[in-house]
Every structure is written in C-alpha cells, then in structure tokens.
Amino acid sequence: MTQQDFRFEKGLSEYKSFKALNKQITEHSLIISLVMEEKGLREEQTWRLLEFYSGIGGMRYSAIKAGVNAKMVEAFDINDLANDVYEHNFGHRPFQGNIQTLTAADLDRYKANAWLLSPPCQPYTRQGLQKQSADARASSFLQILEIIPQLMLPPSILFVENVVGFETSDTHQKMIQILKESQFVTQEFILSPLQFGVPYSRPRYFCLAKRKPLSFYKPEFNGQLLYVPEPLFSCKKSTSISKNDECLPIERFLEFGNSKGENGTFFQANGFSDEDSLNQYLVPSNLIERWGSAMDIVYPDSKRCCCFTKSYYRYVKGTGSLLATIMPITRDKTSLEELCLRYFTPREVSSLHSFPKEFEFPEHVTLRQRYALLGNSLSVAVVAPLLRYLFSEP
Ligand SMILES: C[S@@+](CC[C@H](N)C(=O)[O-])C[C@H]1O[C@@H](n2cnc3c(N)ncnc32)[C@H](O)[C@@H]1O
Numbered sequence: 001m002t003q004q005d006f007r008f009e010k011g012l013s014e015y016k017s018f019k020a021l022n023k024q025i026t027e028h029s030l031i032i033s034l035v036m037e038e039k040g041l042r043e044e045q046t047w048r049l050l051e052f053y054s055g056i057g058g059m060r061y062s063a064i065k066a067g068v069n070a071k072m073v074e075a076f077d078i079n080d081l082a083n084d085v086y087e088h089n090f091g092h093r094p095f096q097g098n099i100q101t102l103t104a105a106d107l108d109r110y111k112a113n114a115w116l117l118s119p120p121c122q123p124y125t126r127q128g129l130q131k132q133s134a135d136a137r138a139s140s141f142l143q144i145l146e147i148i149p150q151l152m153l154p155p156s157i158l159f160v161e162n163v164v165g166f167e168t169s170d171t172h173q174k175m176i177q178i179l180k181e182s183q184f185v186t187q188e189f190i191l192s193p194l195q196f197g198v199p200y201s202r203p204r205y206f207c208l209a210k211r212k213p214l215s216f217y218k219p220e221f222n223g224q225l226l227y228v229p230e231p232l233f234s235c236k237k238s239t240s241i242s243k244n245d246e247c248l249p250i251e252r253f254l255e256f257g258n259s260k261g262e263n264g265t266f267f268q269a270n271g272f273s274d275e276d277s278l279n280q281y282l283v284p285s286n287l288i289e290r291w292g293s294a295m296d297i298v299y300p301d302s303k304r305c306c307c308f309t310k311s312y313y314r315y316v317k318g319t320g321s322l323l324a325t326i327m328p329i330t331r332d333k334t335s336l337e338e339l340c341l342r343y344f345t346p347r348e349v350s351s352l353h354s355f356p357k358e359f360e361f362p363e364h365v366t367l368r369q370r371y372a373l374l375g376n377s378l379s380v381a382v383v384a385p386l387l388r389y390l391f392s393e394p
Pocket of ligand 1: 377
C-alpha cells in the first residue's frame with residue numbers, strides 16, 4: 001500500500017466513523033424529540049401577545065395563570081388611571097391612546113401573533129342603550145378587526161371577551177364575518193365563575209379564534225356557542241385548573257374574619273383596622289330604607305353573589321351584592337337594618353374576580369375609582385382556562 005493509498009484508506013475510515021457518529025447523533029436527537037413530544041415536552045413556541053383594552057390587566061393575569069408560554073409585547077388603553085394601576089402591578093405602562101388611531105404598520109411593528117381583546121361593553125348593555133355598532137364606543141373594535149386583512153403579520157390567535165348580549169349584536173356578526181374571511185375558525189362560550197367553583201355570578205361572552213392551519217384541541221366544537229366549560233378540561237395541560245361544580249362559601253373571599261357574637265350571631269367587623277375604615281363600607285340607613293327591597297343581600301356562608309358593575313358603591317340597585325355582617329339564626333324575621341349591611345371591599349371584589357393576592361391599587365386611586373375599574377374587569381377563574389384551551393395544540 002502506497003503512502004497515498006494509506007492516507008486515502010485512513011481518510012475513508014475516519015469519514016465512515018464520522019458518518020456513523022453523525023447518524024447516531026441524528027437518530028438520538030430524533031428519539032429525544034419523539035420522547036419529548038410524547039411527554040409533552042416539545043419546545044413550545046413563545047407567543048407574542050398584544051392586549052387591547054387592557055384596563056387593570058385581567059387578561060394579563062389570566063395568561064399568567066394559564067401558563068401560556070408568552071411575552072406580552074404591548075398593552076393598549078385610553079384610561080390614564082387604569083394604566084396607573086397596570087403599571088403599578090406589572091411595571092409596564094400600556095400604550096396610552098385611542099386604539100382607533102392604530103394603523104396596520106403600527107401593529108406589524110410589534111410582530112405579535114396573538115391578540116387579546118376586551119372592548120367596551122356599553123354598546124351591548126341596556127344601560128348603554130344597546131346601540132351596538134352604531135355606538136361610537138364600538139368603532140375602535142370594528143376598526144381594529146378590519147385592519148387584520150391588511151397586516152403583513154396577522155395574528156394566528158385571537159381572544160375576545162364581552163357582555164352577554166354581544167353574541168346577538170351586529171358587531172358580533174361583523175366580527176365573525178371578518179374572522180371567516182381571514183381564515184379563522186372560532187369557538188364561542190358563555191361562562192360564569194360559578195362554573196369554576198367561585199361563588200360569583202358574572203356570565204360573559206368569549207370568542208376563541210385560531211387562524212388555519214392552527215386548529216382547536218376539540219375541533220368538533222368549531223362554529224358553536226357553548227354554555228358549558230367541559231371542552232376546557234380536555235386539553236393536555238388542564239391539570240392545575242380543575243373542574244369544580246361545588247362553589248366555595250363567600251367567607252373564603254372576605255378580607256376580614258368572622259367572630260361569634262351573642263345569640264349565635266356572627267359579627268364580622270373585626271379585622272378593620274379602625275372605626276373609619278369600617279364605616280366607609282357600611283350601607284347608610286337612608287339607602288336601606290329607599291332601596292332595601294331591590295338589594296341583593298348575601299351572607300358569609302352564601303355560595304353565590306351578584307356581578308359587581310362599575311357603578312358599585314355609587315348606586316345600590318343592580319350593581320352588586322351587599323354583605324350581611326350580622327348573621328341571624330332566623331334570616332326571614334330579621335330587618336335589613338339589623339343585618340348591618342356593608343359593601344364588599346375592593347380587595348374582596350378582586351378576590352371574587354380571582355385576581356392574585358399581590359394585586360393592589362396605587363394609593364392615589366379613590367375607593368369609587370377602584371370599584372369602577374374592577375367592575376370593568378374580568379374573572380381570571382374563567383379566562384385562564386379558556387386561554388389555556390385556546391393556546392393548546394391538538
Ligand atoms: C371592558 S374594559 C376592559 C378591562 C380589562 N379587561 C381589565 O381587565 O381591566 C374596556 C377598557 O377599554 C378602554 N377603552 C375603551 N375604548 C378605548 C379606545 N378607543 N382606545 C383605547 N382604550 C379604550 C377603557 O378605558 C377600558 O379600560
């Protein structure tokens with residue numbers, strides 16, 4: 001064998017062992033990725049989210065609770081005060097301005113692939129006169145949807161929250177039409193925290209949309225409006241969000257503890273640091289006299305309370321429940337005056353909205369403003385499992 005032949009043979013055998021090694025590595029990584037896939041460990045896509053109408057950040061808390069692998073790229077809200085609260089809790093101030101002024105070029109710059117939207121609900125409520133798309137407050141939402149076909153980088157996922165009544169509006173009709181034309185498949189839900197173990201009635205409409213070729217974990221519900229949460233418990237990572245038919249009692253959401261008083265009554269005033277802070281939550285007698293029959297009164301052991309609206313604390317009728325701080329043995333025979341009624345505190349309302357306990361208002365936000373901002377917000381207990389389902393791959 002000449003020296004040249006020897007070099008050639010050596011090179012060939014090195015090349016062969018290199019190829020064998022390479023084949024082994026490739027096979028190995030294929031096996032690893034298959035095992036990871038089987039175990040649900042495949043490297044997940046990081047979603048780039050835009051949060052429109054961000055308010056005090058209910059969507060962001062829900063995305064965190066859902067464990068969505070996502071980065072919140074930007075939030076948008078016109079309300080200065082809501083943005084103060086958002087910034088206080090997340091360390092990021094949302095884009096302050098009218099969503100209506102955003103252009104396709106503005107949005108493309110964020111390179112976002114998922115949009116979360118909770119547009120104003122007044123156009124679809126009785127108090128808001130139900131003017132639907134003719135209401136100026138609906139126009140920013142329609143405009144942002146109309147931009148989708150003009151985008152270089154349209155979102156692949158969209159999530160919309162609104163009041164019950166939205167689903168029969170012409171805005172809804174236009175939304176579905178635009179989504180269909182932009183190759184989205186949708187699944188819609190009307191759900192309340194009561195269906196997730198929270199003693200709080202706040203039914204809301206939700207639209208979940210995925211752009212083809214993405215599809216839902218349970219595609220058999222495409223194009224349907226569902227009133228039950230069952231599909232949400234089917235997806236892979238649903239373990240930490242459990243199905244809960246039995247609601248917890250309201251006392252589990254109260255800021256101040258109960259103490260047993262005389263004659264088997266429970267007086268719930270302890271825990272307030274001083275008389276003043278208790279007094280600001282007590283319902284004045286003149287309001288009880290005038291509106292008593294229209295009030296929704298609940299007790300610490302109740303397993304349901306009414307939706308808190310943004311007018312809670314300003315008006316008593318139809319704006320949210322009031323809490324009896326004296327729990328009599330015979331409820332029917334006790335006068336409303338004797339029940340020592342009080343408003344739920346903002347912390348209690350935020351707990352019923354399933355916000356995390358770290359959530360807080362900056363000091364300069366007044367009591368009325370706190371209720372108003374909370375009343376506009378959403379239930380994390382409902383939105384988190386919806387987002388988890390939406391972002392799950394089949
Ligand atoms: C239903 S609330 C959404 C609340 C939010 N999901 C939360 O968790 O607090 C609607 C929000 O949209 C904001 N908004 C209404 N019209 C807007 C517009 N044209 N541009 C920007 N923000 C707007 C309001 O200030 C309000 O905070």
